[in-house]
Amino acid sequence: MAKLAPRIGYLPGDEKGRNRQRSASQPWRAWYKTAEWRRLARAVYERDGYVCQRSGELCVGKAPAPNSPVANHKIPHRGDPHLFWDINNLETVAKRVHDSDIQREEQATPRGNWS
Template sequence: MPRKPNVPCKHPGCPALVQYGRSYCDKHQVMHRGDRDSASKRGYDSRWRKARARFLRVHPLCVKCKEEGKLVKATVVDHIVPHRGDQRLFWDESNFQSLCKRCHDKKTGTKDQHPEYKY
């Protein structure tokens, strides 16, 4: 069975190649170990999984697809306004929306990473 090719280390300017699935070479792995907390440390624990399941039972369709006239099953509970660690905003159900993975990835890859500031 052929293996996937090695990929470049993600550290800026590093020419080293690493196995597919790894992000950094051995030299830079230590530097980037704490870049992001684990999901459970960010609040996505068993309590979140229960709240998520309950919300998806009540709101089973993707709201973005529904706006376009399509009926697509929602698989993700998205925070409309990114909580950025604010626990009050994290648990505020009025800040939840049901999305399919495609719509969620599209939203988080654009609006959440590059917020639009209004003055």
């Protein structure tokens, strides 16, 4: 018997379903898949010397390794193209830092309260 896709939301642990839902509701997520974004992220890594600007560790891993580099938006862009594409709003961080500390910070800060 074939497994039916959920009609509302996604199943817990279904990362692909969660990503599909986020992509449909946040069209700016497609910007991350462009060559322009890859060039910008690489420029940030090179500018920062592949050093995590939060922890000081060297980001030499290959994704999804915890020490792989991530181009993090210092001020969350939330779909604002000026914040998204501004190299001065980007910093190199380790994936481990991005996926834990930074996500916790963003979830704890109400929208619009970034400085």
